[in-house]
Amino acid sequence: MNLNQAAQAIGVSAVTLKRWLISGKVADVGRDRNNWRVFTAADIERIKQYASNSQETPKLAETGASDKPQSSDYSVASFFTGIGGFDIGFEAAGFSISMQCEVEPFCQSLLRKHWPSVPLHPDITKLQNGDIPQSDVWVGGFPCQDLSLARMGKRDGLRGSKSGLFYEFARLVREGKPRVILLENVAGLLSSHGGKDFGIVLSTLAELGYSVGWRTFNSKHFGVPQSRQRVYIVGCRGDGRGPGEILFESERGEGHSAKGRPHGKESAPSFQEVIGDPSGEGPVIQALAYCLYATSARHTGTDWSRNYVCYPKSGKVRRLVPSECEGVMAFPKGWTIPTKTTLSADDLDSARYHALGNAVTPPVAEWLALRIRQYLESRDFPEASQKFNASLYTFKNDGLGQLALSFGNNDLETIP
Numbered sequence: 001m002n003l004n005q006a007a008q009a010i011g012v013s014a015v016t017l018k019r020w021l022i023s024g025k026v027a028d029v030g031r032d033r034n035n036w037r038v039f040t041a042a043d044i045e046r047i048k049q050y051a052s053n054s055q056e057t058p059k060l061a062e063t064g065a066s067d068k069p070q071s072s073d074y075s076v077a078s079f080f081t082g083i084g085g086f087d088i089g090f091e092a093a094g095f096s097i098s099m100q101c102e103v104e105p106f107c108q109s110l111l112r113k114h115w116p117s118v119p120l121h122p123d124i125t126k127l128q129n130g131d132i133p134q135s136d137v138w139v140g141g142f143p144c145q146d147l148s149l150a151r152m153g154k155r156d157g158l159r160g161s162k163s164g165l166f167y168e169f170a171r172l173v174r175e176g177k178p179r180v181i182l183l184e185n186v187a188g189l190l191s192s193h194g195g196k197d198f199g200i201v202l203s204t205l206a207e208l209g210y211s212v213g214w215r216t217f218n219s220k221h222f223g224v225p226q227s228r229q230r231v232y233i234v235g236c237r238g239d240g241r242g243p244g245e246i247l248f249e250s251e252r253g254e255g256h257s258a259k260g261r262p263h264g265k266e267s268a269p270s271f272q273e274v275i276g277d278p279s280g281e282g283p284v285i286q287a288l289a290y291c292l293y294a295t296s297a298r299h300t301g302t303d304w305s306r307n308y309v310c311y312p313k314s315g316k317v318r319r320l321v322p323s324e325c326e327g328v329m330a331f332p333k334g335w336t337i338p339t340k341t342t343l344s345a346d347d348l349d350s351a352r353y354h355a356l357g358n359a360v361t362p363p364v365a366e367w368l369a370l371r372i373r374q375y376l377e378s379r380d381f382p383e384a385s386q387k388f389n390a391s392l393y394t395f396k397n398d399g400l401g402q403l404a405l406s407f408g409n410n411d412l413e414t415i416p
């Protein structure tokens with residue numbers, strides 16, 4: 001049983017159960033080879049015993065998420081799922097995954113491995129609203145090929161066949177109308193076609209009845225050993241305060257830094273820790289990995305990742321191996337190894353590099369998922385969520401301002 005299933009069996013929220021385990025109130029359980037907790041029947045009985053003897057009254061967890069019974073738990077539908085970076089984060093925040101949609105066969109094989117019981121749809125262009133279970137939140141990192149600055153040359157933006165799949169997502173939102181939407185893309189979205197593409201994304205969601213906000217986050221501020229800046233767009237159906245409450249902290253943020261991750265969760269390993277040293281020579285690397293891209297597997301002029309491991313004594317230099325890229329993306333080790341494959345070793349490595357370079361880092365996804373959960377609970381259980389309702393509108397988005405300036409596009413700041 002995984003954490004969510006165990007929480008349901010015990011009758012508490014996943015957040016509460018995790019807090020009990022991490023604080024040592026109940027002895028921790030075993031792990032599978034991906035380092036996920038596995039609960040046996042004996043563990044469930046033991047923790048149920050604790051729950052029934054516990055004097056602890058439900059209260060806000062350290063993260064601010066309330067102890068809502070699992071029976072009314074929240075669900076998320078995952079679009080452009082890739083290898084499930086959003087899905088890992090949302091599950092860790094106590095959401096259940098209602099469905100996934102991904103076209104790439106290699107990614108599909110990993111999704112089937114990690115979420116065998118979640119319905120998987122192969123193509124958003126064929127997806128109909130009837131295929132999507134009722135879900136509180138819809139998430140998706142729509143393809144970035146036509147927006148990314150890592151692709152040198154002309155960018156087709158939302159007119160491109162890949163990034164234009166945003167319109168397919170919007171087609172489904174028109175009827176599905178989830179409470180919250182979370183989109184992710186490369187920062188190039190902000191500058192594509194002089195900011196017009198970004199304006200289209202925002203105004204499309206606004207026309208569909210959503211209040212929209214956005215913020216850029218760098219994964220390095222969430223304990224991830226990589227500088228990876230992405231733009232995150234949040235839409236809340238008919239709720240003007242929602243996006244600001246989700247995206248901006250009223251006070252100093254907890255983030256996911258090694259010391260300050262919510263509910264004491266284990267932090268991601270450092271860059272040094274994810275680098276193997278088969279020769280025993282002691283490689284030299286920089287403190288933080290450069291951003292991984294889907295193109296990082298190739299030695300081409302568009303390879304911006306520049307992540308090399310140097311061995312000064314022997315003078316050797318090598319690229320990161322896929323398992324190291326998993327570490328640099330803060331995915332569980334071995335996450336991108338399929339159960340079975342017909343790919344050659346080289347092609348398998350390329351597929352793993354490509355999928356990882358496209359992915360969302362799970363710690364950022366988890367932080368956002370917790371904020372969305374707090375937001376939903378603040379609307380559903382207002383009496384329990386005063387902490388989250390604090391005024392959140394004093395935050396100045398310095399990061400976005402600087403980013404817009406660095407792309408030479410001041411107009412961005414005038415987009416509603």
Ligand SMILES: C[S@@+](CC[C@H](N)C(=O)[O-])C[C@H]1O[C@@H](n2cnc3c(N)ncnc32)[C@H](O)[C@@H]1O
Pocket residue numbers: 079080081082083084085086101102103104107122123124125140141142143144165355358359360361
């Ligand atoms: C930027 S990646 C998203 C990665 C994901 N967030 C993750 O954490 O792995 C975009 C994904 O959209 C997928 N995609 C492209 N065309 C699609 C389509 N027609 N239907 C569904 N997914 C599609 C790509 O294969 C790719 O995995």
